[in-house]
Amino acid sequence: MSSNSLKKQKRKKPTITCLQKKSKSKKGDFFYQKKKRKIDAEEKRLEHVVLGDESSVIERLNQPDVHVWKKKKEFHDLSGESVEESDVEESDDDDNDDEVKRKPAWDDDDDDEKKNNATSTARQTSRFVSETPKWAQLNTTKKTQIKRKKRFSYSDDDDDDDDDNDQIGLAQSTGNYLASSSAVLPSSINIQVKRCSNLNKECSNYDLSALEFHSKSTVALTAGSDFRFHLFQIDGEQNRKIHSVLLERFAIQCGHFSADGNEIIFGSGHKYFCYFNLESAQLVRVPTIKNIEEHKMSQFVVSPDGRFIVFLGASGYMHLLSARSKEHLSSLKMNGSVSSVAFSPDGTSMYSFGSDGQVYVWDMDSRRCVHRFYDDGCVKGTCIAVSPNSKYLACGSDTGVVNVYNMDTCMADTTPQPRKALMKLTTACTSLKFNHTSELLATASNRCEKGVKLVHLPTFSTFRDFPDRMDKAIHFPIALDISPNSGYLTIGTNKGRALLYRLKHYSSY
Structure with missing residues (x-):
């Protein structure tokens, strides 16, 4: 045989028989099934932690007035560790007996920072909106209401148009809103x-x-x-x-x-x-x-x-x-x-x-x-x-x-x-x-x-x-x-x- 024919035989890839392919697929199926069973077991455990057993669900349906968390003596967190009943805080109000608060499993620093920022923002906003500004205060005394009704009412029987008449009266004149500034103009280099x-x-x-x-x-x-x-x-x-x-x-x-x-x-x-x-x-x-x-x-x-x-x-x-x-x-x-x-x-x-x-x-x-x-x-x-x-x-x-x-x-x-x-x-x-x-x-x-x-x-x-x-x-x-x-x-x-x-x-x- 010539040298070129030997090189071609070396370059050919070895063939795989159908039996070998079948065994390989079976091996893959075995590992896949094993992994799937593991995932299913983890899901069942999580369902048990979150929702409880099937028997406990039936008992809760038979007793609808009792809260779910009151029937259980012991709880399990996501890590599988037990939580005592003392960690569950019930509401003292009679109207909110069904509301129970649970303590968080961990504390996050980002959450605390957000709460602090929200609190500071609310304080800053409250300084400006704690009181109604002067331009938004309306003179709603009985005397002014009577005067407005007498001045701008078009008919005595139509009570629904009183508010519209007030608005028309406000739009007709701006004399009451042209109040001058009481402060003296400051003498400085710049003017606002x-x-x-x-x-x-x-x-x-x-x-x-x-x-x-x-x-x-x-x-x-x-x-x-x-x-x-x-x-x-x-x-x-x-x-x-x-x-x-x-x-x-x-x-x-x-x-x-x-x-x-x-x-x-x-x-x-x-x-x-x-x-x-x-x-x-x-x-x-x-x-x-x-x-x-x-x-x-x-x-x-x-x-x-x-x-x-x-x-x-x-x-x-x-x-x-x-x-x-x-x-x-x-x-x-x-x-x-x-x-x-x-x-x-x-x-x-x-x-x-x-x-x-x-x-x-x-x-x-x-x-x-x-x-x-x-x-x-x-x-x-x-x-x-x-x-x-x-x-x-x-x-x-x-x-x-x-x-x-x-x-x-x-x-x-x-x-x-x-x-x-x-x-x-x-x-x-x-x-x-x-x-x-x-x-x-x-x-x-x-x-x-x-x-x-x-x-x-x-x-x-x-x-x-x-x-x-x-x-x-x-x-x-x-x-x-x-x-x-x-x-x-x-x-x-x-x-x-x-x-x-x-x-x-x-x-x-």
């Missing part, structure tokens, strides 16, 4: 401000020119030269749009709510003006007034007592119109040109400021100038504002200097010295606004990027952190306003956006 969603995020104006909060409800107004004005419901998150109106061929340059909040008055570059009635949802055009020789009626101010609408004319004229009838009453004149007008909180006095650098004080009952004084260092006045407590008078000039006077000082002298000269603005001051507590003054210039400063009163210190940390949002501030209870600050920019900020120190609106 939170950036909210844009006030007009649902519908922005192409060229924003009017921005104002409603004095009696959580509503804000925006308007622009795109012939439209919008109303928004302010909540800080959604700020949903309520209404939009198109004023044909009327580019809005100024817009204000009336003193009672029922109308919105608009001015433009025409000889006439318009107002929108919120109750009837009608837009009314007031025709040209014969006694007023003006080419445009674009800038005006509404008196807080609801008596006058003052339009700023040319050559220092100020035209007084009745806020109710929209009729012309009289015209006042000052030297130079008038740039800004402000009223005292009660509406009895008016302060005008203009190009000659003098402040004119007008008595609105007699409609005469009763006093005037020079603003210290001012060449041309641009803006003026009076604090709600009638304590401060702020005058802004074209150089960016804002002089803050004590009202008593400036009314007693023709050249009074300001209480403080604020020089944080580098361009002409165009907006001044006090908050309702007269402890915060917002100043702005529309000629400077990020030209907004917040000043604390009476320390006259400027908050440094605003608006530095929001540089990307604020461009050129066109207008600004503070909500009735100083909860929100809004700033209108040249991009048509009305930025909204939450002043955390004050109440919600």
